[in-house]
Structures are given as C-alpha cells and as structure tokens.
Amino acid sequence: MKARQLLHFLAVLLLAVLSLAAPAGAAGPVQATLDVPAKELAVGEPILLTLQVVHPPDHRVVPPDLGEQWGAFVVVSQSEPATIRNGDGTVTTSMIIDTRLFAPGSFTTPRLVIDLEEEGGGRSQITVAPVTVHILSSLAADDLELHDLKPQASLPTTALWLQILGLTLFLPFALALLHRAAIRRDNKAGPELLPADLAMAELDRIAALHLPEKGQAREYCTLLSQCVRRYLEQEFAVPVAERTTSEIRGALLREGLVPEVVQAFGQFLAMMDTVRFSQYTVDLATADYLMLLARRLFEHEAAHHRRPSALSADGEKPRTKRSNPSQDKPA
Incomplete structure (x- = not known):
C-alpha cells in the first residue's frame, strides 16, 4: 500500500516538474x-x-x-x-x-x-x-505570334464607271489644292522636324491624356506602341503596318541596326503587346516608367542606331527617310 502511494506521489511530482519546465504558451515546432x-x-x-x-x-x-x-x-x-x-x-x-x-x-x-x-x-x-x-497562353496552339487587329474587310459595291467619273471630276480640284499647299509650304520658314522630334511631341500628347489615371491602361500602351512603330517607319523606312513585333525586329536588322538597339525596341513593343492582348493592368508607377523608357529610346538609343558599315564616308549617319519628305527642296 505504501509502495503504491509512493509511486502516485512520484508521478504527481514528475508532472509538476514538467509543467514548471515548459513556459506558458509554449508551442510545438514552427510551420x-x-x-x-x-x-x-x-x-x-x-x-x-x-x-x-x-x-x-x-x-x-x-x-x-x-x-x-x-x-x-x-x-x-x-x-x-x-x-x-x-x-x-x-x-x-x-x-x-x-x-x-x-x-x-x-x-x-x-x-x-x-x-x-x-x-x-x-x-x-x-x-x-x-x-x-x-x-x-491566350494564343491558339498553332499561333505563337502576336498579330495586330485588322478591320473588317468590305467589298466594293459602286459600279466601276461611277468611280472613274467621280475621280475625273475630283482630280482637278485635288491638284489645285495640292499646288496651293506646295506654294504655302515653300513659303513657310522654320527648321524641319525630325522623326525623333515628332515622336517626343507625341509622347507629350499621350502623357497629357492621363489615361492610366482613368484606368485605361490598354489604350495607353496602344498609343505608346503606335508612337514607337511610327518612329521606326519614319526614321528607318521600315513598313510596320500589319507586321508583328518579331517581323519588325527582322526588318530593322536587315536595315543595318545594331542588335542591341533592335532588342531594346523589340522588348518595348513586346511589353506593349503583353498589356494590349492580356488582362494585365499597369499601375501609375509602371505607366510612368514605360513613358520614361520610350523617351530614352528616342533620346539615346536612336542616336547610335546604325552599324559602322552603314555610316557615310565622313562618319556621319545617313538618314533613310525624312519625317516630312514633301519639305525637301531641290538644290
């Protein structure tokens, strides 16, 4: 009987010691x-x-x-x-x-x-x-290229002879307007705007629209993409209409641009495509960064866009296309 009481006392004592040794609120292993x-x-x-x-x-x-x-x-x-x-x-x-x-x-x-x-x-x-x-992927299994949206095709319904008649009546009036515009353009003084100048002005116009603040991120990136594409077409005479980003990259490389600059423009257009063709929405900080990146492309990257072999004999970069060819006057 005494042995049983002794064992009971030792068990109670052991539980008391264990309870004192464990701190209050102690937990098991971290998960x-x-x-x-x-x-x-x-x-x-x-x-x-x-x-x-x-x-x-x-x-x-x-x-x-x-x-x-x-x-x-x-x-x-x-x-x-x-x-x-x-x-x-x-x-x-x-x-x-x-x-x-x-x-x-x-x-x-x-x-x-x-x-x-x-x-x-x-x-x-x-x-x-x-x-x-x-x-x-938001693309079909057999389509790994991003394509611009094309307008719905429409079939001509007007008779051919009516079209010819309308063109005949309108042509003298159109030629007179063109002649008048040419005279006014020749009399206009002022420096010629280069493609980079036009692109920077377009970026200012896009920034003034405040599209990201209105929740129109897709429209914002569409305008930025169009601005860069228009610059590439005016500066390097590379057609961009109905072309994907990868097709534009190949055309720029064939024009003699260094691969690093082609990659910079290509990555920017690819980022714009990601927003235009997905559910991704950029925040205000990202929108400001994209605008800054576009300006840097025009200010710095475009200044050294040609390979050395594409330079003229005097070391100057030949311009492939003016921003406004009609302003060039004969010598």
Whole structure:
C-alpha cells in the first residue's frame, strides 16, 4: 500500500516538474506554408502568394527580402505582416506577396527561407515548401505570334464607271489644292522636324491624356506602341503596318541596326503587346516608367542606331527617310 502511494506521489511530482519546465504558451515546432488561390492563371495576371508561419508567441517573423525579380516571378509588392493568436497558444503570422509571370508554362517558386527572431536574442530559420503555378497562353496552339487587329474587310459595291467619273471630276480640284499647299509650304520658314522630334511631341500628347489615371491602361500602351512603330517607319523606312513585333525586329536588322538597339525596341513593343492582348493592368508607377523608357529610346538609343558599315564616308549617319519628305527642296 505504501509502495503504491509512493509511486502516485512520484508521478504527481514528475508532472509538476514538467509543467514548471515548459513556459506558458509554449508551442510545438514552427510551420510555414506558401499558398496561391488559383493554380492556373493568364499571362500578366496577379499571382497573390499567401505566406503563413505558425510559431510560438515569443518569436517574430522577419519579412523576406525578395527584391523585384524573384526567379521567374516579378514581385510587385509585399504586404505588412499580420499576426493572430491561435487557440493552442501559438500565433500565425501572414503576409501577401503580389507577383506576376509574363510567359506561358509551369513555374515553381524559388527556395524561400524565413528567419525568426526570439525574445532572448536567438534566431532560427525555416524553409518553405515551394508551390507551382501554371500560366495559360491566350494564343491558339498553332499561333505563337502576336498579330495586330485588322478591320473588317468590305467589298466594293459602286459600279466601276461611277468611280472613274467621280475621280475625273475630283482630280482637278485635288491638284489645285495640292499646288496651293506646295506654294504655302515653300513659303513657310522654320527648321524641319525630325522623326525623333515628332515622336517626343507625341509622347507629350499621350502623357497629357492621363489615361492610366482613368484606368485605361490598354489604350495607353496602344498609343505608346503606335508612337514607337511610327518612329521606326519614319526614321528607318521600315513598313510596320500589319507586321508583328518579331517581323519588325527582322526588318530593322536587315536595315543595318545594331542588335542591341533592335532588342531594346523589340522588348518595348513586346511589353506593349503583353498589356494590349492580356488582362494585365499597369499601375501609375509602371505607366510612368514605360513613358520614361520610350523617351530614352528616342533620346539615346536612336542616336547610335546604325552599324559602322552603314555610316557615310565622313562618319556621319545617313538618314533613310525624312519625317516630312514633301519639305525637301531641290538644290
């Protein structure tokens, strides 16, 4: 009987010692998860990654510094950590990582290690399991090139003889107007505007529209793309109508532009295509950056666009096309 009482006393004593040794609110091992609401998204669509860390209350989660480019993921923003208490004495710290992907395919998040700081000055780490996101292409399986939208074709319905008659009656009037305009143009004084000057003026006009502030990102990028395309056509005599971005790249290379400059213009047009043909919406900061990038293309890149072999004998760059050929006067 005494032996049984002694064992009972020792068991109670052991439980008391264990309860004193364990601090109040102590939790089990730290757990960290990374989750994405939708595993299949479109190119450029927001990818909101939810990071959750379950840890003891005397630990603090250090937000990870992912930078702007995290593997293939473009990091747009990270929310401030939010902490809630759980019923078992632990706490959960959560934060949202807003990312984007700009190419179709399957992408896995890079290795992510979370640092935790303890009240006593200690520090520990935990590795988060990666997640995979599938980006769907908005193009058909047999169509990997972006094409400009074409207007609906219309068939002529007017009789041919009526068209000839109308042209005959209108032609003298049109020639008179052209002759009058030529005389007025010859009498007009002032420096000739180059394609770069016209492009910069067009950028000023686009900026004054404030389209991003009105939520019209697609219209904004369409105007920027048209401005760059018009500049390339006027400066290098490269037809851009009904041409894709890759076709324009090839035409610029055949004109003798250095590959680095062709790549710069091509990447800019590709970014514009991404916004024009997807659900991606640029914010105000990105819109300002795109405008600045377009200005730099005209101010700096275009100044050294020719290969050395394309220079004239005196070292000057030959101009392939004026911004307004009708203003050239015979010597």
